[in-house]
Each structure stands twice: as structure tokens, then as C-alpha cells.
Amino acid sequence: MNRLSTKILLLAFLLVPGLSGLAQKVSVSDLTVEHLENPLSVDASAPRLSWKITSQLKNTLQTAYEIRVGTDKNGLAAGKGIVWKGAGKTSQSVLIPYEGPAxxxxxxxxxxxxxTDNQxxxxxxxxxxxWQTGLKPEDWTAQWIAxxxxxxxxxxxxxRKEFPVAKKIRSALAYITAKGLYEASxxxxxxxxxxxxxxxxxxxxHLQYQVYDVTASLKSGTNAIGVTLGDGWYKGRIGFEGKRRFYGDTRALLLQLEIEYTDGTKESINTDQSxxxxxxxxxxxxxxxxxxxxxxxxxxxxxGNVRILEKGTEQLVGMSGxxxxxxxxxxxxxxxxxxxxxxxxxxxxxxxxxAIIKAKGPAGTRISLSHAEVLDKEGNFYTVNLRSAKAQANYIxxxxxxxxxxxxxxxxxxRYVRVExxxxxxxxxxxTAVALYSDMATTGKFTTSNNLLNQLQHNIQWGQKGNFVDVPTDCPQRDERLGWTGDAQAFANTAAYNMDVAxxxxxxxxxxxxxxxxxxxIPHVIPNVLGAKDGASAGWADVATIIPWDMYVAYGDKRLLEVQYESMKKWVGFIRTTAKNNLWNTGFHFGDWLFYRPDDDNDGRAAVTDKYLIAQAFYAHSTQLLINAAQVLGKQEDVEQYTNLLKxxxxxxxxxxxxETGRLVSSTQTAYVLALQFDMLPEELRASSAERLVNNIKSYGNHLTTGFLGTPYLCHVLTRFGYTNVAYDLLMQERYPSWLYPVKMGATTIWERWDGIKPDGxxxxxxxxxxxxxxxxxxxxWMYRHMAGINSDPSAPGYKKIYISPKPGGGITSVSGELHTPYGLVSSSWKIEDKVFKLDVxxxxxxxxxxxxxxxxxxxxVGSGSYHFECNVP
Incomplete structure (x- = not known):
């Protein structure tokens, strides 16, 4: 077998149609509604239904589906209480809209x-x-109390409220929200x-409410509901400017407990004057x-008695995440x-x-738990980087x-807790320490033959867990913890590999x-607690176009594009009205935030990238994404208008x-990365520009110098222009600045700065x-897309069509990647043995x-199934 030849070895357990002994050739599982399993507060008038197909046969495609929806669980199979029967002759099994009666x-x-499948x-x-539908505004009979x-x-x-239950309960649902945070019992x-x-x-x-099935919590006789409120983001300190009471000065509770008895009667226990x-x-x-x-x-x-508050102007909404x-x-x-x-x-x-602590001692004993991420070089507890956040739990x-x-x-x-x-x-x-984060299923798995890379992947995952606490925060420890838009857009694609973030x-x-x-x-942080005094920053505000498109590609959610389209269009419109002669060169910009600038380097290749060059590149990028969305949504006039604008x-x-020769005014890695990533340069000058980028990297001893805006695209651009070996050189670099430097320094999450801890400690x-x-x-x-080789095809988003193209390098001898997509598990696992590349898919x-x-x-x-490929390594 020569090095270019390929052989496909079908695994022994793959079956072909017609073989006997198959109990159930195709089955359906993992049903979700609006990306959620059995949601209790769906606001959508036409919720989308999704499922996954399991088949013991290769090359299985759905050719038709039947859905039945009813209000009687036990009678569904018998046709009782049916409100809609849906059917379609299509292979679509993700986000099928309900089309029955209102x-x-x-x-x-x-x-x-x-x-039904193709076999x-x-x-x-x-x-x-x-799924359970949410409450309309007129359904709320409870009153706000404080x-x-x-x-x-x-x-x-x-x-607190006591109430009697004298009859047998069929179901009881509690609808609860608060101004502030709440905990109910x-x-x-x-x-x-x-x-x-x-x-x-x-x-x-808008203010979310949650719905709880509390049928099992109620008892015959006297029952009691208790709710505690905290300041939270609503009333407490928020932002690093020390603001308090940003949204309001009064914590308040809204609770509606709806009980249905077995005799068909109903009762509501609501927050009110009682x-x-x-x-x-x-x-x-x-x-x-x-x-x-x-x-x-x-x-x-x-x-004491409660106070009734007037209903606010905010909209009460069910949970969409x-x-x-x-x-x-x-x-x-x-x-x-x-x-x-x-x-x-x-x-x-x-x-x-x-941390959860157990203690026994005299009344009045005060225990204080302080929290820190690191110890200083002497081994002492270090909290200076928390700034003004006390981050302390005190128990008496x-x-x-x-x-x-x-x-x-x-x-x-x-990581560390000081106990006093x-x-x-x-x-x-x-x-005991317990991790809290949004309840997102783990979807991705990535391992290699290199332990440092495996730790890097671990750190990436834990950075996501720690900062996906209801909103995508920048950091979780100091007096900030805000939904910074630049951080979120930079990381969104990686997030969608690691966990289900739909x-x-x-x-x-x-x-x-x-x-x-x-x-x-678009403000710098969402929810916006900083105001908009500085204007919009390139690469931050572009979150309005970047994440909707990324999520469409990852999950195939066309409705998300529909919902966000006007916001996307308004954002591009903002830049358009700000720009002069199509050039966005005014206003405040963060630029390539936290780039690496070694030893006060001022010799012309320094990493300081012109902020307006960056702004212009992102102006083009957002316009291109708006064109993409318009094409998906069939808005041809917009496609034409914004295509002309993009030119x-x-x-x-x-x-x-x-x-004229393709040299940029900023000779930085980030300048060339963005210009190449967003196709800003004439096609005939792109190869030479990529070469300039590589020469810059080599001039820094195979180190990156990029910041928040250049780093996400750096290795992608290198691979696109044939320099995957250089991308691996950067990835495997262990000296500062690099991805592996913090790993070598003992990091268990991703740092804000390349040198958060310096080599001297x-x-x-x-x-x-x-x-x-x-x-x-x-x-x-990049690791998932190019090392493991798992990609979604934007022409058939949500991994309806999959592109698997692993690119080995860096001395790595094996990589295994898995991703639970909306259709099921994709895996790509390869190893190199005896100069033979072996791939299992x-x-x-x-x-x-x-x-x-x-x-x-x-x-x-290939169609569905498991496959083995081999080729020679040159």
C-alpha cells in the first residue's frame, strides 16, 4: 500500500440490511423541546421538537416522521386527548415546529x-x-410582596404562608420569581x-420565573411555604464602580402555587396581603x-405584615436556558x-x-471562610487580585x-479556603467544595497522547464551568463577574464543543x-450595568452577529437567527452610521486586549495593533455574518445591499x-490574522501575508503575541494557509507566552493574562x-476542528452534514475527540503506529x-456507522 492509498476496514459489528436477529433496527430517544428536556415554562407559540435516532444499520437516514401530541399521558397511545398529529416526509429530526391548534x-x-428510515x-x-406552556400576563393572580x-x-x-389541604392532590405547580434572589421551601x-x-x-x-412540580411536597392538613430573599444582582453591589440598587431598592417576591385536586377542583395559593x-x-x-x-x-x-407592590413594567418570561x-x-x-x-x-x-462546612461549638462562635485562587510565592493565602471583593462566608x-x-x-x-x-x-x-454552574450537559471530549494538552483541555472546560454561571462572565472571583461581550464571542465556538450551550x-x-x-x-457587558458612556468596542459589540451565527452553525437553530436578525442588522447599521467613507476609525475600542508585548518591544514588529484596523476588520466580519443570516432567512434584498457594502x-x-505589496500598517500577528481570517486582502496577496505572519511568529521564537481578538483565529489562519506545523509549534510551546506555560505553572483553569504568575513566582x-x-x-x-477533525458544515448546520479532517502534528501520536451533536455522537479517534495513520470514525x-x-x-x-481508515505516514 503506497502512502496515498487508503483502505476502509469496516468493523465486524457493522451489520448490513437483511441480517436476521435484530430485535429493533431503529429507535428514537433523547426528546427535547426548545433544546430542553421536559421544560415547564415554554413561552413559544410553536415550540420546536427534536429527537435522536439510534440504528443498528449503516447508512441510516430518516425518511419520514410521525408526531402525536396530547394532554393525556396515559391515553396518548390510545388516541385520547390528542391535539395534534404531525407528519413529514423529510430527514429533519431537529427543531421541528409544533403546527397544531393554539x-x-x-x-x-x-x-x-x-x-421511518431509508431501509x-x-x-x-x-x-x-x-412540555408545559408558561403563564400569560393575565394568568398571574399573585401580587408582588415585600x-x-x-x-x-x-x-x-x-x-411565609400557611394553608390547609383537605383533599387528595392530583398535581401542584409552584411558579416563583423575585426581585433579588430567592430560595423557597x-x-x-x-x-x-x-x-x-x-x-x-x-x-x-424581562424577568424569568421558574416552575416547580411540588406535588410530592404537599401533605394533608396544614402546609407551610417559606421563601428567603437575597440582594443578588438586583439590589446588591454590581460592577467595579461600587454601584448598589442598580435595578431597584426593594427585594420582592411573586409566587403562585396552583393545586389541582383529584375531584377536578383547583385552588391557587398566591402571594398577597395574607x-x-x-x-x-x-x-x-x-x-x-x-x-x-x-x-x-x-x-x-x-x-409582621407584608407590603403589596405595584406590578412593574418588566415582562415575566419562562426559562429559555x-x-x-x-x-x-x-x-x-x-x-x-x-x-x-x-x-x-x-x-x-x-x-x-x-464550601460546605460542618462544625460544633459554643453559641456565638464565629467561623470565617475566605476564598483565594492561588498562594503567593512564599506559600501564603493571596487575595489581592480579588480587589474589593471580600468573598467571605461567615457562620455563627x-x-x-x-x-x-x-x-x-x-x-x-x-481553589483555596482559609478557615478562621x-x-x-x-x-x-x-x-467539602461544590461547583455551581448552569446545568449544561457535557457534549465534548478531547484527549491526546500528550498530558500537558490534556490538562489544557481540562483547564478550558473548567474555565467554562466557572464562568457560565447563568451569564457568560469574564471572571468569577473579583468585584466584576460581568457578561463581557468580547470574552463570550471569542469563546462561543469552543463552548459549543465542550457543553450543550444552545x-x-x-x-x-x-x-x-x-x-x-x-x-x-451594543454595550460592553450584558446585562448592561456599566452604561454605554464609552460607545461600542470592535470585537466586543460584534457579539450581536458572531454568536447568533455560531449557534446556528452548531445547532441548526434558524429561529435564533430570525429572533436576533434585527439586532444583527441594527448593530451593522450603528457602525455604518458611525463610519466615514466606509471606514470605522472613530470611538473607543479595547483593541487586541491583553496582547503580549515583550521587553517593551518597539522595533516595528511589536504586538501593538492599530485599534481602527481591528475595528475595520470586525466591521467586515459582522457585515459578512449579516449577509450569511440574510441568505438563510431568504432576505435577498438585504443580501444584495450588504454584499455591496462589504465590498x-x-x-x-x-x-x-x-x-500595494500587502504589508499592513501594523506588522503584528493580530493584524495579519484578522486580515486573513476575514478575507480583507486581495486574494493574490494572501499567501505572502500568511508568510509574513509566520515570519513574525518565528522572529519571536515560535511564540504568539496575540490578545483577546487575535488569539481565537491565530491557529485557524495558520492551518488555512498551509502552516499547520507552525500552529502546532505555538500550541506545544511551553515557555511564556503560550497556552502550555500556565499548565506548566500548575494552572487548573485558563488565566486572564499569559503571565498571571511570572516564572519567578x-x-x-x-x-x-x-x-x-x-x-x-x-x-x-482549533483542537476539536483540526486535531480531532470534527466540523459542522454550515450548508447543513447542527452537524446534519459532518466534515472530519484530522491534521496530525506536533509530535502527537494519538488524538480522540467526541461530540454529542443534535443528531447523536460523532467521534474521531486517530493514532500513529509504525508509520501508519489509523483513524476510527x-x-x-x-x-x-x-x-x-x-x-x-x-x-x-460515508453514511452513519463506524469506520476504520488507514494511510501511510510519509
């Missing part, structure tokens, strides 16, 4: 599906799943497993500063005494969440009985749209920033030095893939 609000609809097999009906006096105390108010049992509810949105525009209020044991809670809990105050004193939940737990690896004599626990992982014991404490309305970014005031000896079993970004993009200014300007934008770029400037920032983790996108049912082997190997089209 849905009733606060109603549960059950559904199931079966499919004549019909699946059994799937298991029955459901404490009777002005809400000026730091303490968390409690609200029924008969002493916590309601649900979500935290930091109702989540953070652009509160003045509720009682008192202050509880949470003496203060704040996102940045932490929480103080005095267990001696657990027995509330006298209960996941809530924050508890996930991994960590035991302390060790508890030690620092050189300063402080007692510190090391959990081995920089995470976001909190009520007496000599063992108690367990954890916070309620805050979160911390930490603990009575007796602190043992590892007394302290719902997460759908929810956040509503806030992008809501906080967009009337003139189209003028590129002409202006060439006039202003490029010489000292720290970068503490005013901005987070050890849990995900932006530079955007290299994960899995393609999910109802898709097909194009497989391209490296080293000039041929291209092969």
Missing part, C-alpha cells in the same frame, strides 16, 4: 414520535415526554435543586462580598498551616461555587450541636437584544491599512489578574460525513 397557557402537553424500518413510538417598611436592612427577609423541604434563581437578566426588560414576613438568619448576602449567617436567628421572632445547579464536589486534598500561620484547605481545582454557631453551613445567595471563585475561628481541629471530612446562549442573546441601544450600539468596507481597509498586576478567565481557552475550537444516524485523511489521503463520503 396552545393553552399553563398546560402540560405530552408527545412522542416515531420514524424500510419503522421505529416503535418513543417514550412519552412533555417587607412592610422600607427595605434598607442587609438582612434577608423571610416570607414547602414544609421544610427545599423547592427544586436550582440556585441563584431567578437568574440574571436585563431585569427592566402572607407574613420577618428577618431570618442571613445577616447579609452579596455576590461579591459573600454571606453572613447567624444560626442563633434561625427561630424567627414575631411575624438552564438554571444554575450543583455539580462536582471536592474533598480537601490537604489542610495545612501557611508560613503566616493561617489554616488553609487546598481543593486541588480552581472552581466556582462554595447557635450552640453545642453539629451544624452544616453553606451559602445561599453568593458564589466564589477559589473553627472550634477544635479542622479535618478534611469537615469541609439554551444558555439563547437566553443570554435575549439580553443582548434587550440592552442594545436604540441606535444599535466598500474592504476597499476602505485596503486604502487605509495596506500597501511573582504575580502580574493585581488590579486585573484573574486565574479563571476563559477567553484564551478559545484554542479548544463514528457517524450518527440521520447524518452523513465527508472524511479526509491527512498526508494527501483521498476524500471519502
Amino acid at each position: 396552545l393553552q397557557s399553563k398546560t402540560r402537553y405530552f408527545w412522542q414520535v416515531r420514524v 424500510g424500518n419503522t421505529s416503535p413510538w418513543s417514550s412519552v415526554q412533555f 417587607v412592610s417598611e422600607k427595605d434598607t436592612l442587609a438582612r434577608s427577609p423571610l416570607f 414547602i414544609n421544610g423541604q427545599r423547592v427544586g435543586d436550582s440556585y441563584l434563581t431567578p437568574g440574571w437578566t436585563s431585569y427592566r426588560n 402572607w407574613k414576613t420577618a428577618y431570618g438568619p442571613i445577616m447579609a448576602s452579596d455576590i461579591y462580598d459573600g454571606e453572613t449567617y447567624d444560626a442563633r436567628e434561625e427561630k424567627a421572632g414575631s411575624w 438552564p438554571t444554575v445547579k450543583k455539580h462536582e464536589t471536592f474533598k480537601a486534598l490537604k489542610i495545612f498551616r501557611t508560613p503566616k500561620g493561617e489554616i488553609v484547605a487546598d481543593f486541588g481545582q480552581n472552581l466556582v461555587g462554595w 454557631l447557635k450552640g453545642n450541636e453539629e451544624q452544616t453551613f453553606e451559602p445561599h445567595f453568593t458564589f466564589f471563585g477559589f 475561628g473553627y472550634p477544635g481541629e479542622l479535618k478534611p471530612e469537615d469541609l 439554551g444558555f446562549f439563547t437566553k443570554w442573546l435575549k439580553d443582548v437584544k434587550a440592552d442594545q441601544q436604540p441606535n444599535g450600539l 466598500e468596507i474592504k476597499k476602505a481597509f485596503i486604502r487605509e491599512y495596506m500597501t 511573582s504575580f502580574q498586576t493585581p488590579g486585573m489578574n484573574s486565574y479563571n478567565h476563559y477567553a484564551y481557552g478559545a484554542i479548544g475550537d 463514528q457517524v450518527p444516524a440521520n447524518t452523513n460525513a465527508k472524511v479526509v485523511l491527512p498526508f494527501g489521503g483521498k476524500e471519502t463520503e
Whole structure:
């Protein structure tokens, strides 16, 4: 076999049509509605239904589907309570819109599906799943309640209501939201497993509510509902300017408990004048500063009357994304005494969440837990980089009985916890750390033969977990924790490989749209708590076009483009009206944020990239993405208009920033990366520009110099222009600045700066030095796409068509990548043995893939199934 030849070895377990002994050749599973499993508050009038197909046969494609929807779960199969029967002769199995009669609000609809494949097999009906429609404005009969006096105390108010249940209950649903954060209980049992509810949105525009099935929590006789409120993002300190009460000065509760009895009667228990209020044991809670809990105050004193608040102008909306939940737990690896004599626990992982502590001691004993990401070079607890955030949990014991404490309305970014005031000896079993992040399913897996790269992938994943806490934050530890748009757009593609972020970004993009200014300007952070005084920054505000398109490609969600299209158009319109002669060269821009500039380099190849050059490149990029969206949505007039505009934008770029030979005014890596990535240069000058980029990299000793805007595209551009070997040189670089330098320094997440900890153990400037920032983790996108070779084809988004093209290099001898797509599991796993490249591929049912082997190997089209490929390594 010569080096270009390819052989396909079908694995023994692949079956062919006609073989006997197959119990069930095709089946349907993993049913979702609007990206969610059994959602309880769907607002969409035509919710989209999705499913995955499992087949024991190769080359399986769906040719038809049948859906039935009803209001009677048990009667669905018998045709009882059917409200819609849908059918289609199509291979589409993702995001099929409901097309039946108008849905009733606060109603549960059950559904199931079966499919027919291209080999004549019909699946059994799937298991029955459901969705519940949300409440219309007129369905809310509850009233907003607050404490009777002005809400000026730091303490968390409690609200309580007792009510009788005399009949047998069929179902009970609690609809809850708050201004502030809430935690509810029924008969002493916590309601649900979500935290930091109702989540953070652009509160003045829309406020989420959650729905809980509490049927099992109610009992015959007297029942009691209790709710505690915290300041949260609504009223607490927010932003690094020390703002408080940004959205309002009064915490308030809205709760509607709807009970249906087996005799068909219904009852509603609503927040109203009959509720009682008192202050509880949470003496203060704040996102940045932490929480103080005095267990001696657990027995509330006298209960007072509540105050009814007028309904606000904000819209109450159901959940379109996941809530924050508890996930991994960590035991302390060790508890030690620092050189300063402080007692510190090391959990081995920089995470976001909190610590749960058990303690027993005299009443009034105060235990303080402080949180830090790193120790200083002497081994002492280090919190200077938290700036003004106290990040502390304080617990006051009520007496000599063992108690367990954890916070309620805050979160911390930490690896280390300092414990002060603990009575007796602190043992590892007394302290547990728990990670909190939005409840996104893990979809991607990436491993290699290189342990440093595997740790880098681990760090990328944990950077995502720690910063996807309801909104995509920049960092989770200091007095910031904001939804920075530049960070989010840079990382969105990588995020979609690691976890299912379809719902997460759908929810956040509503806030992008809501906080967009009337003139189209997109603020720096979403939700916007910083105002728009600096204007819009290139590469940050372009989130309005970048993430909707990225999510469309990743999940095939055309409706997301429809919903965001006017926002995308308004953003490009803002730049257009700001630009002069099609040149966007005014206003404030962050530029290539946190680029690397070694040794005060001023010799002409320095990494300082002209900010207006960057702005012009992103102007073109956003315009191109708007054209893409217009094409998908059939808006041909817009396609033509913006295609003409794009030509003028590129002409202006060439006039202003490029010489006749293709040299740019900024001779930086980022300048050439953006110009090449966004096709700003004439085609005949692109190869020479790519060569200039490579020469710059080599002049820095195979180091990158890019910042937040250049880094995500750097290796992609190198691969596109035939320099994958240079991309690997950068990836495998272990000396600063590089992706592996923090790994070698012991990082367990991605750092904000390339040298957050310097080689001598000292720290970068503490005013901005987070050890849990995900932006530079955007290299994960390249690792999945080119090392593992897993790509979605934009012409058939959501991995309906798959492109598998692994590119080995860097001395790596094996790579394994997996991705749970909307259609099922795609995997690409290769290894090099004895100068032979061996590739195993899995393609999910109802898709097909194009497989391209490296080293000039041929291209092969395959359907679903598992395949083995080999070719010689030159």
C-alpha cells in the first residue's frame, strides 16, 4: 500500500440490511423541546421538537416522521386527548415546529414520535415526554410582596404562608420569581435543586420565573411555604464602580402555587396581603462580598405584615436556558498551616461555587471562610487580585450541636479556603467544595497522547464551568463577574464543543437584544450595568452577529437567527452610521486586549495593533455574518445591499491599512490574522501575508503575541494557509507566552493574562489578574476542528452534514475527540503506529460525513456507522 492509498476496514459489528436477529433496527430517544428536556415554562407559540435516532444499520437516514401530541399521558397511545398529529416526509429530526391548534397557557402537553428510515424500518413510538406552556400576563393572580417598611436592612427577609389541604392532590405547580434572589421551601423541604434563581437578566426588560412540580411536597392538613430573599444582582453591589440598587431598592417576591385536586377542583395559593414576613438568619448576602449567617436567628421572632407592590413594567418570561445547579464536589486534598500561620484547605481545582462546612461549638462562635485562587510565592493565602471583593462566608454557631453551613445567595471563585475561628481541629471530612454552574450537559471530549494538552483541555472546560454561571462572565472571583461581550464571542465556538450551550446562549442573546441601544450600539457587558458612556468596542459589540451565527452553525437553530436578525442588522447599521467613507476609525475600542508585548518591544514588529484596523476588520466580519443570516432567512434584498457594502468596507481597509505589496500598517500577528481570517486582502496577496505572519511568529521564537481578538483565529489562519506545523509549534510551546506555560505553572483553569504568575513566582498586576478567565481557552475550537477533525458544515448546520479532517502534528501520536451533536455522537479517534495513520470514525444516524485523511489521503463520503481508515505516514 503506497502512502496515498487508503483502505476502509469496516468493523465486524457493522451489520448490513437483511441480517436476521435484530430485535429493533431503529429507535428514537433523547426528546427535547426548545433544546430542553421536559421544560415547564415554554413561552413559544410553536415550540420546536427534536429527537435522536439510534440504528443498528449503516447508512441510516430518516425518511419520514410521525408526531402525536396530547394532554393525556396515559391515553396518548390510545388516541385520547390528542391535539395534534404531525407528519413529514423529510430527514429533519431537529427543531421541528409544533403546527397544531393554539396552545393553552399553563398546560402540560405530552408527545412522542416515531420514524421511518431509508431501509424500510419503522421505529416503535418513543417514550412519552412533555412540555408545559408558561403563564400569560393575565394568568398571574399573585401580587408582588415585600417587607412592610422600607427595605434598607442587609438582612434577608423571610416570607411565609400557611394553608390547609383537605383533599387528595392530583398535581401542584409552584411558579416563583423575585426581585433579588430567592430560595423557597414547602414544609421544610427545599423547592427544586436550582440556585441563584431567578437568574440574571436585563431585569427592566424581562424577568424569568421558574416552575416547580411540588406535588410530592404537599401533605394533608396544614402546609407551610417559606421563601428567603437575597440582594443578588438586583439590589446588591454590581460592577467595579461600587454601584448598589442598580435595578431597584426593594427585594420582592411573586409566587403562585396552583393545586389541582383529584375531584377536578383547583385552588391557587398566591402571594398577597395574607402572607407574613420577618428577618431570618442571613445577616447579609452579596455576590461579591459573600454571606453572613447567624444560626442563633434561625427561630424567627414575631411575624409582621407584608407590603403589596405595584406590578412593574418588566415582562415575566419562562426559562429559555438552564438554571444554575450543583455539580462536582471536592474533598480537601490537604489542610495545612501557611508560613503566616493561617489554616488553609487546598481543593486541588480552581472552581466556582462554595464550601460546605460542618462544625460544633459554643453559641456565638464565629467561623470565617475566605476564598483565594492561588498562594503567593512564599506559600501564603493571596487575595489581592480579588480587589474589593471580600468573598467571605461567615457562620455563627447557635450552640453545642453539629451544624452544616453553606451559602445561599453568593458564589466564589477559589481553589483555596482559609478557615478562621473553627472550634477544635479542622479535618478534611469537615469541609467539602461544590461547583455551581448552569446545568449544561457535557457534549465534548478531547484527549491526546500528550498530558500537558490534556490538562489544557481540562483547564478550558473548567474555565467554562466557572464562568457560565447563568451569564457568560469574564471572571468569577473579583468585584466584576460581568457578561463581557468580547470574552463570550471569542469563546462561543469552543463552548459549543465542550457543553450543550444552545439554551444558555439563547437566553443570554435575549439580553443582548434587550440592552442594545436604540441606535444599535451594543454595550460592553450584558446585562448592561456599566452604561454605554464609552460607545461600542470592535470585537466586543460584534457579539450581536458572531454568536447568533455560531449557534446556528452548531445547532441548526434558524429561529435564533430570525429572533436576533434585527439586532444583527441594527448593530451593522450603528457602525455604518458611525463610519466615514466606509471606514470605522472613530470611538473607543479595547483593541487586541491583553496582547503580549515583550521587553517593551518597539522595533516595528511589536504586538501593538492599530485599534481602527481591528475595528475595520470586525466591521467586515459582522457585515459578512449579516449577509450569511440574510441568505438563510431568504432576505435577498438585504443580501444584495450588504454584499455591496462589504465590498466598500474592504476597499476602505485596503486604502487605509495596506500597501500595494500587502504589508499592513501594523506588522503584528493580530493584524495579519484578522486580515486573513476575514478575507480583507486581495486574494493574490494572501499567501505572502500568511508568510509574513509566520515570519513574525518565528522572529519571536515560535511564540504568539496575540490578545483577546487575535488569539481565537491565530491557529485557524495558520492551518488555512498551509502552516499547520507552525500552529502546532505555538500550541506545544511551553515557555511564556503560550497556552502550555500556565499548565506548566500548575494552572487548573485558563488565566486572564499569559503571565498571571511570572516564572519567578511573582504575580502580574493585581488590579486585573484573574486565574479563571476563559477567553484564551478559545484554542479548544482549533483542537476539536483540526486535531480531532470534527466540523459542522454550515450548508447543513447542527452537524446534519459532518466534515472530519484530522491534521496530525506536533509530535502527537494519538488524538480522540467526541461530540454529542443534535443528531447523536460523532467521534474521531486517530493514532500513529509504525508509520501508519489509523483513524476510527463514528457517524450518527440521520447524518452523513465527508472524511479526509491527512498526508494527501483521498476524500471519502460515508453514511452513519463506524469506520476504520488507514494511510501511510510519509
